[in-house]
Amino acid sequence: MEETIFVRNRLIALCQEHAHVVEDYPFDDPNWTVMRHEGNRKTFAYIYERNGETWLNVKNTPERNDYLRETIPEIMPAYHMNKTHWITLRLVSEELYPIADRIITESYRLTQTKPRKKTMVHQKEEKL
DSSP: OOOHHHHHHHHHHHHHTTSSSSEEEOSSTTTOEEETTTTTEEEEEEEETOOOOOOOOOOOOHHHHHHHHHOTEEEEOOSSSSSEEEEEEEEEEEGGGHHHHHHHHHHHHTOOOOOOOOHHHHHHHOOO
């Protein structure tokens, strides 16, 4: 139990290295930690315990997810999530932390608010 708490806290710390991150517990189950962007409230990581291990769900591109699932045995289609865009990493060894860090960063990037494109009306007004 202590080890899973340590692993969970370490993953939360990795998420909090990014700007404007909120740690949330929106479910009735305190076992689930949800990491969100402060501004748009989009989730970029779920951290939870399952089968005595700490698991991490993150978003990534479908192509990258396919590659990661094929090359890293501890990565699988996401538990309780869209299997195309989300993956799960089982944190079963120290060697997986660099992978966790990279996929958290990518999920954070993919879920950030995108800059708005100017509408055609505003573009025409600027030309006048």
